Amino acid sequence: MSEPRLWRYLAENASGGVERGDILAGSSSHATQLLAARGVVAVEVREVGLSGNPARSGRLPSAHIADFTEDLAELLGAAVSIHDALASLAEGETRRRLREFILRLEARVRGGHSLSESLKSDPANPPRILIAMTAAGEESGQLAASLNDLAVRLRAEQTLKRDLAGQLAYPAVLVCLIYLTLVFLAFIVLPQFEIVFADSAVEPPAETRFVIAVGAFLRSYAVWIPVGLVGLAWLSRAAMARFPLVATRIRRTVPIIGPAMWKLDAAAFARTLGVLVKAGLPVNRAEQVARGAVGDAGMRDGMSRAADRVRGGTALSRALDEQNILPRDLIRQIRLGEETGALDTFLLRTADRYERMARSRLTRALELLGPVLIVILGACVAGVIAAVMSGVLSLNDAVF
Template sequence: MPDFKYTAIDRNGQQANGKIDAASAEEARKKLMAKGLMVTAVTGDAPSAKPAPAPGAKPAKKGFSFGGGGKVTSDEVTTMARQLATLLMAGLPLLRALELIHKQERNPAFKDVLGAITDSVSQGNNFSEALAAHPKAFDRLFVNMVKAGEAGGVLDKVLGRLAGFREKAQRIQKKVKSAMVYPAVVVSVAVVIVIVLLVKVVPAFQNLLSAQKTAMPPLTAFVVNISQFLQDWMLPSEFSLVGLLRPVIAYTVIFGGATAARAWLGTEKGKEIFDRILFKVPKLGGFIQIVTVSRFARTFGTLMASGVPILQAINITRDTLSNVVIAEALERVHDRVRDGEPLSVPLEQSGVFPQMVTSMIQVGEETGQLSEMLNRVADIYDEEVD
């Protein structure tokens, strides 16, 4: 195996240089991280070896745009949280740790953000305040957990917990996307096949069916009418103005309808109705509930474990959920908890959360281990997603 030169920061905050045997630069990086080193650079001795990318320089399809067209990805933010937690646990001051992470960052967009945060902290601002100035990269969950960590003097532990939370959330998100690919392909292929049958196959039998003296069965007549509609309106039937305009009108109506539907789904009322419908779809509704409840429990449990007050934790959790049904339920839960009710009571009465979830939360309240129980709920539902 080739040798790779590396530069890293050890647990004492000192720079370490050396060589390590590995099959690739990525493997070398993993071996070094397993030894508790924060890697800043890995290069190969062989001319063909290429420098390994920094931990925060992974490409991704989705991210947040900043000046110059660059992107700050969710993976990069997670890596930064993990690196910062490691450096703080090693005893480095926050400002020095930020300077090191900023120095080794290779993504220009994120480097600019980290530079601004470092400057803000050096001027005496709180770390959470510096993060809050960049909402496109650091959401409310991130900022509030850091704020709680600062207040409790456990910023390193909170950052480690936050990194773990984000890593698990990203794994679940990737699994959900992967699981949705196959159904989407199947539905798309099925739609194409049905259209081909209606436009090409059914017309071949249409004359034969029309020549029969007996009336066609209702279902057969419906299929024939759909086929005729597609031929008349979706395909040019003749080289005349009317024949050419029909498809144009049809596609305009379809496109306009799709645009209007998308706009309506973007409204609060439209999203609420759509989410309620999805919840009732067999199998799909159950899957959505599992994923959403897992995210709720993981987010809420992480916030509680980090010292965020319960009412504030409910609000932050509600804002992180994309499902309107559960978000509205949490809004009602917030009001009742504020009035003095135990968390488990309004959760159970909302009708949105499974009985097992509310029962485990009740046990957590009674034993004083609410955050641990919430994270256990998330683990159980994550296993179901797997």
């Protein structure tokens, strides 16, 4: 079958009413057949654009995936068939990329493919955990429950990201304000005093010369400083990807932030692994997917080595303990879960605790950062004023 394309149709339904909408199909005749399977007669079918192009589709935002998973779980839980659930979601969806994603899935499911196969082959490249949870739900016959568990996990992740982003907004605004204040002083205030000092034969004090030099530097490079910072951030990210183990050690040495991010990565691994194990996936398969939820490249590298040991017959807790990449408490919880047969319960409970701890630490750090930045802003302004006044007083001393 040719690559699915998007078709807009005008049709007559069973009650004689007019129905309009979009459908994904390989051709106009295929679209007509799909409409007939729904019980409507196509009057007009015309192509409105390609949807199967990977370059056009791209990866869907995480919020879109969370909405799709939650809505699909709700419909499947109400005993709606999978293709009817997808059709219903596509009909009510207003976001173009998500709608086309759902239409592609519907076309493949109606063509005889399973939902997990359709997700795996979709050009939008949905998260591996969604594919794995769907496959596990199909194997166990509990697809609605599996997707509901995943939806809870995705919502928790979205809430955490939104909270952290909101808390970072205030310090970010203060940093920009500090920079703009320094630029204003450098371009507007200091040049007036530089003229005064240039016309006098008096050597200004050292602090005044320093402030004037800083002002001259900002006037010359103010535009390039943000560019340089972005470039430095890019180089740092590339270096962290190139040397993950070194980056991991450096990150953990950062006060407050380092341990909190380590906890968040451990929580992401524990929650993803717990959700997958609860859905019925074997530990070795679940671990491969859960590893992808970890942002720390050094931690992922250690987990990969641990996975090789697990395939050789070593228990997961022991293999992870040998790598020294996760908190000791999490290793202990995994060991208890393996011994009691309740691995998913221990993992999910530990993930909840780690997220609370990390959120609390980051919140305290960001709350402290605001006043510190305000003090820095005040110190910068006061320092410039004091330096300028010191220079003016030196002129008065020279005159009198």
